[in-house]
Amino acid sequence: MSADVRDRTTRKPVSASDRWWLAHPSSISPVIQAVVEGTGTIPVGALRDAVARVAAACPDTALRHTRKAWLTGGAVPRVRVVKGAADGVAVAGIDALHDPLPAPDGAFCEVLWCAGDPSALVFRASHAVMDWPGMALWIADVFRALRGEAPLGAADPITENDVFDRFPATGERPPAPKIEWVSPLGQPSGSRRTAWARRTVDGYHPGLVAKVAGALTAAYGLETGRYAVAFDMRRHVPGVRTTGNLSQVELFDVAAGEPWEALHERILTAMAEGREVSGRIDSGLLKMPRLALRTLVKAMENGSPAKKRYASATVLAHLGRIEPADLCTPAFEARTLYPVPLLTAMSPPDLNLVECGGRTELTLTWRDGEGAAERMGEVLDAVVEALSPAAVRTWPGNTTHREATGGTVVDRFRAVVAETPGAVAVRWPGGRLSYAELDARSEVVAARLLELGVRRGSVVGLLADRSMWAVIGLWGVLKAGAAYLPLDVQHPDGRLAGLLADAGAQVCLVQQAYAERAVVGPRHVAVVLDELAHDGAPPVEVTPAAGDLAYVIYTSGSTGRPKGVEIEHGALANYVTWTAERFGVGPGSAFAVFTSLAFDLSNTALFTPTTVGGTLVLEPDEPNHVTLRRLLETSGADILSLTPSHLDLIGRLDLRPTGFRTLVVVGEQLRAPVAARAQEQFGPQCRILNMYGPTEATVGLTLHPYTAERDTAPAVAIGLPMDNCTVHLLDQQRRFVPAGEVGEMYLGGAQLARGYRGRRDLTRERFTHLADGTRVYRTGDLARVLPDGELEFVGRADDQVKVNGYRIEPAEIAQVLQRHPAVRTAVVVARTRPGGDQKHLCGYVVLEAGAEPVDWDAYLAGHLPRYMVPAATIVVDAIPHNANGKVDVAALPDAVPGAPAAPAGAEADTDEVTRAVAGVWAATLGVDGGRLDGSADFHQLGGNSVQLLAMLAGVCRDVVGPAAEPAFMAELGRIIREPTLERVCEIARRARDGEDLALAR
Structure with missing residues (x-):
């Protein structure tokens, strides 16, 4: 070979450590391996293409070598399809993990694909060409290529010698480590086959290596433990990207009971001094003939087991933090990554640590043999307990398991129809539907939807107000096996059209009153509910399963667009089961609803009574003091679910609720004074139940019965999780917090949403897993466990706010x-x-x-x-x-600084009505009424919609009077469009004087 050709193909020199790894025989092949575990699949052809593409960007994955140099043009990493254990991907079940490298074709790297539940992608590389930090770069680039992105590459030809040369020689070489440590895990005889034990710990733990070293010393029962701590020398060459070997170890002794902070300080000091750079491997290895070096490696490997002594008790390597989002493809969702290396010559036990997805993975590697797995597991359990004590992880409130019964809400509804067809299912002012009528009409809707091609998994829009059409429509959708998307008729057309498009809804059920809305355009098939036959359709023989989608509700999105929460039938059924029991709902119950059907709070009333033979009571008109008076005083309802804001509003109004035995309060923090006033207003026979739960956990998940004697704090507790639901409190590092400390609520159990429709990235971010595999939803809500064992809501961990129960x-x-x-x-x-x-x-x-x-x-x-x-x-x-x-x-300046100053002398010019209305505004908003002029805008003064209703009630009471109240409230639309003091006064004045307001417009 000519010099020119050699120069063009030379990649980099073979370093002393490279030479050491190359001398290992296949029986003790130095292979590092990482398992990426997740769900889904990766086409093998696409994987091969990605690996080959990355080989050009990360040339160390495709090398060949001479005695002195690494050359380009080696075998590209192969991709093999392998089988895992029968019970899923278990490390011990993948025999290929024990295969030596290089492969028969000369490849120093390879990738294994193992389909299963979960599936796994295993990256394997000879330690001769790669270290752990380098493997992380390779893995990330392969996943970039699988996603169609350009690899970042790691092509720098730097070697460990280049790093060593940056530091002046001290003239003294540290003494070689003494081979004196008996393996704390024992020395199995016979096979050299590697064994692994793995544990996962919740959270990220500062000083992790030091904490683990201390825990190991205790678990091993040592007075002093010596640990070889691995360091990545890339920190000395910032900006360099290479997959090659740039790792060294430094020895540290740890005394039993020594605080972890002491070792952590010594490790940081060693890093500050660059001590790992002084421990370079003797370059004399490069001069040894390969056969002689291999003989030395074999002798040293045989010597340590024979003498049962090693250079340290354990090798400790923190491999850094990896985000699962970086290990995903369009069809594969990574959950975690953990290492499973093969032991090398003379290696003591090897403990590798990786932070991934809010959890810390620990993999202990040692020789296989009788009792080895049990002993390794015991040691790791001790480490886990030291990092995350079981007493902190366990909360008695999460003991909520209960066998599921009753099937889906569709099964239950059909059972009620069969048992009591004549009972009243739905009623409203001036009308009612029996169960038989609701069943027949919803069957017609279901049949029509099936004719239009609606199937399981389809989403159907539902544009209707609080009327029988909405109830008929949603049951029709569910009977067809599809999911309904409730659309608020008060929302602008553009937003509704966007929700339909985002949800992929091809069909929209529409109440006749809204059939001309622009939202129902050519992209959707509109079915006008009022125009369908009342009955006559044969029964639809579709039975939704627990895993089928029941509904999609959109909430405000932090990324600038609303997000659709997908709720399955199993989650809804679990919620309805315990609400019926805890709220006391059954035949004869009358559950009222007056909130928007696009607000999941209404689902409690929509489903709980109609699945147990009760009655759903609808208030069709928009909430105001008139409709609330009718609902609370004359509707006959005895159960009501509402937000604390609405409960506060009711407390401010001169209302006399009649016959209510249960109030369910949810959506915001319930203040004790509001609850106390409601108890007095509704009477001692009425239970006030404070419920907590985001849309992603199917309406509500915890419950607390209010009592004045017990709830003396400023805010009412949110109680305990309901059946088959759990709450976990974690800190910012995802570690469990002790009782009494504030942590973010992570919700688990049967009621969690499937995720966000069409938003895998957001689903991945908010729905995650605990170390024990529990799937949880990260709420952003902060809480703590009170001394009595119940939960107290504390606030938010981000900028999200609640307005009248709506999440914004x-x-x-x-x-x-x-x-x-x-x-x-x-x-x-x-x-x-x-x-x-x-x-x-x-x-x-x-x-x-x-x-x-x-x-x-x-x-x-x-x-x-x-x-x-x-x-x-x-x-x-x-x-x-x-x-x-x-x-x-x-x-920032206060955009709502207070009421604008009225012109000088203006107060003397105002009439009685203006002064009275201004007084109502002042009492409602907490502003100076004397400073209000006619242009004052209620909303711009900080008033929200519930306060607007309180203001209107005050104007009716103090200004308009009972006789003129209907005329004044008939102008609610004009007031909402122009909520100025001048407009409200004008309408109040004309209504009181008996003028025709329609002519006045």
């Missing part, structure tokens, strides 16, 4: 503002008026050069629900940020 992500509103061509950037924040507890939203926009402000309220109202429109949106020169890069809310 301010980022979604900001995204809508930024879509306006006049806006350069925007931010929306939640503020609280001093002395109050009600939050209001404030918007801030920075305009493009030369742009003029617009009517932000009108613009936002065309894209968002009314409850998401900020109380005020103002123009600022710039959005201030703090040192952490976050918006500096304190530096």
Whole structure:
């Protein structure tokens, strides 16, 4: 070979450590391996293409060698399909993990694909060409290629010698480690086959290596333990990307009972001093003939087991943090990664640590033999207990298991129809439906949907108000085996159309009153519910299964777009089972609903009574003090579910609820004074149940019965998880917190949503797994366990806010503002008026050069629900940020500073009506009524929709009077569109004087 050709094909010199690994015989092949475990599949052809593509970007994966140099053009890593254990992918069940490398074709790297539940992708590499940090770069690039992205590559030809040469020689070489440590795991005789034990710990643990070393010393029963701690020398060459060997070890002694902080400090000191760089392998290895070096390796490997002595008690390697999102493809969802190396010559037990997906993986590697697996498992259990004590992980409140009974809600509804067909299923002012009528009409809907091609997994839009058409429609969808998507008739057409498109709904059921809405366009097949036959359809023989989708409800999204929460039948059935029991719902019960059907709070009333033979009571008109009076005083309902804001509103009104025996309060934090006032108002016979749960956990998951004697804190407790549900409190590092400390709530159990429709990234982020495999939803809500063992809600860990029970992500509103061509950037924040507890939203926009402000309220109202429109949106020169890069809310002007000052002498000019209405506004909003002028806007003063209803009730009581109340409330639409003091006063004045308001318009 000519010199020119050799120069072009030389990759890098063979280093001393490379030479050492190359001398290992196949019987003790130095192979590092990483298992990527997850669900789904990866086409083998695509995997082969990706591995070959990455070989060009990471040339160390395809090398050949001479005695002195690594050359390019070696065999590309092969891809093999292998079988795992019968019970899923178990390490011991994959025989190929014990195969030596290089492979018969000369490849130093390979990838194994093992399909199963879970599936696994195993990356294997000879230690001669790669170390653990290098393998992480290779793995990440293969997954990039599988996703169709460009590999980042790791082509730097740097070697360990290049790093060593950056540090001046000290003239002294550290003494070689003494071979004196008896293996704490015992020395199995016979086979050299490698064995592994694995455990997973919740959370990330600062000082992990030091903590594990201390735990091992105790578990081994040693007075002093010596550990070889691995270091990655890449930190000395920032910016270099190489998969080659740049790792060294340094020895540390740990005394029994020594605080982990002491060892952690010694490790950090060693890193600061670059001590691992001083322990380079003797370059004399490069001069030894290969046969002689191999003979030496065999002798040393045989010597340690014979003498039962090693250079350390255990090798400890922290392999860093890897995010599962980086290990996913369109069809494969990674859950975790963990190493399973083969033991090398003279190696003591090897414990590798990886942080992945909010958990810490621990893999202990040692020689196989009788009792080895048990002993390794015992040692790892001790390490797990030291990192995450069982007493902290275990909370008695999570003992909630109960056998599921009764089938899906469709099964239960059909059973009630068969038993009591004549009973009243639904009633409203002026009408009712029996179970037989509801069954017949919903069968017609189901049959029509099946004719249109609706099947299991389909999503069907439902645009109807709180009427029998909505109830008929949703049961029709469920009977067809599909999932319904409730659409709020109060939302703008553009938003509703976007939800239908995002959900992939091809069919939309529509109430006749809304058939002309623009949302029902050519992209959807519209079925007008009012026009379908009343009966006559044969029974639809579709029975939804527990894993089928029941409904999709959209909530506000932090990424700027709403997200559709997918709830399965099994989750809904579990919820309905315990609500019927805990709320006391059965035949004869009358459960009222007055909230939007697109708000999952309404599902409690929609499903609980109609699956046990009770009655659903509908209040069709929008909530105000008139409709609330009718609902509470004359409807005959005895159970009601509502938000704390609505309960507070009821407390402010002069209402006399009659016949109620249960109130279910959910959606926001319930304050004790509000609960106490409600108890007095509804009477001692009425139970007040405080329920907690996000949409992703099927309406509600914990429950606490309020009692004045027990609930003396400012906020009412949220109680204990319900049947088959769990709550786990973790800190920011995903570690369990002790009782009494605040942690973020991670919810588990039977009621968790399937995920977010079409949003794998968001599903992956919010729905995760604990170390024991439990699937959980990360809520962002903070809580703690009280001394009595129940949960107390504390607040939020992020910017999410609640308005009247609706969950709002301010980022979604900001995204809508930024879509306006006049806006350069925007931010929306939640503020609280001093002395109050009600939050209001404030918007801030920075305009493009030369742009003029617009009517932000009108613009936002065309894209968002009314409850998401900020109380005020103002123009600022710039959005201030703090040192952490976050918006500096304190530096922003208050967009709702208070009531505008009225002109001098204006108060003397106002009439009696204006002064009275201003007084009502002042009492409702906590502002100075004397400073209000006619242009004062209720919402821009910080008022929300519930406060608006309280204000209107006050105007009726103090200004208009009972006789003129109907005329005044008939103008509710005009007031909502223009909630200024001047407009409210004008309508109040005309209503009181008996003028024809229709003519006045």
